């Protein structure tokens with residue numbers, strides 16, 4: 001309880017961390033085990049198997065994973081957290097656990113590519129209906145709600161164009177229609193934004209990204225109140241999706257979590273410098289970064305992102321540079337980079353860059369892709385923690401080399 005009074009920078013180091021009871025180890029041990037000694041509990045007709053130490057089998061619960069769950073819940077200020085084997089596993093568990101055939105979901109039109117595939121290819125088969133709308137436009141969200149709408153699903157900032165949705169307003173809207181609000185906050189982890197505090201019922205993370213932060217383990221997390229999360233623990237994650245995190249991955253994620261605050265502040269600082277450079281570059285038509293006043297939802301971002309705007313940005317290349325089409329220029333430019341790494345993931349210490357139209361969002365039909373603003377000239381960057389001057393110099397030399405090519 002006392003921990004609640006500490007500031008985030010202190011909590012991220014100490015919250016729900018206690019030395020190992022048996023050895024005094026400060027860094028928590030990894031319980032690399034599947035099975036636990038069983039005891040008996042109850043009497044008479046009531047005799048039930050029970051793990052004598054509270055654990056029975058790692059698909060149900062594991063002490064290393066429990067330690068991570070407790071730390072994440074304490075940091076988010078939520079009653080509970082359930083950790084999964086991947087971010088997509090967390091999203092899958094949310095829909096599997098909360099929805100039934102015939103239910104309707106209003107989802108953002110710009111969301112993680114594999115999330116769209118999961119909704120369209122998998123959940124529609126089981127009778128769940130989806131409407132995709134611009135969730136930054138509340139009137140559009142309101143108009144999409146139906147009597148059977150059970151879930152409003154948003155990503156903010158969204159992948160890949162950094163669109164920001166007003167989480168608080170979306171929560172009010174969802175609740176007015178007896179629906180739940182789930183927010184994928186992967187792009188803006190703590191301490192940038194706390195969706196549950198803004199009224200979201202569920203917050204999901206791909207911990208693979210910033211929370212782990214080092215690109216060493218897949219993972220996902222679902223945060224919310226105890227009552228809402230209970231079926232995930234007893235049913236959704238344990239049985240239906242059967243996708244608990246491995247003890248080693250939970251441990252690696254916990255290790256990364258310790259530096260989340262210092263990493264995020266650095267990511268934000270470097271990203272702002274790179275965004276300003278790009279905004280002034282004639283090779284670039286438009287920059288999407290929530291911290292720029294030119295961002296369409298700058299006001300909303302300033303309200304809900306705690307004065308930090310994250311490490312993700314995207315930009316639209318200018319047309320006709322060196323006589324090239326946007327697609328050709330994008331391809332040439334990306335191959336000329338020397339320091340910045342071409343890779344699909346994000347949230348790591350190294351700066352990563354990718355081309356959504358040909359990489360992460362290639363599965364989406366061109367027409368829908370373009371409608372959502374994922375053009376041939378859109379480039380997405382996950383800004384690392386390097387010196388921004390070196391990143392800017394690399395971008396500049398790659399632009400110039402691609403122009404001449």
Ligand SMILES: *Cc1c(COP(=O)(O)O)cnc(C)c1O
Pocket residue numbers: 086087088089112115155159184186187206207208209218219220346
């Ligand atoms: C990566 C990502 C996911 C999926 O997470 P995995 O850990 O790769 O399964 C979901 N949402 C967003 C926004 C992501 O960036």
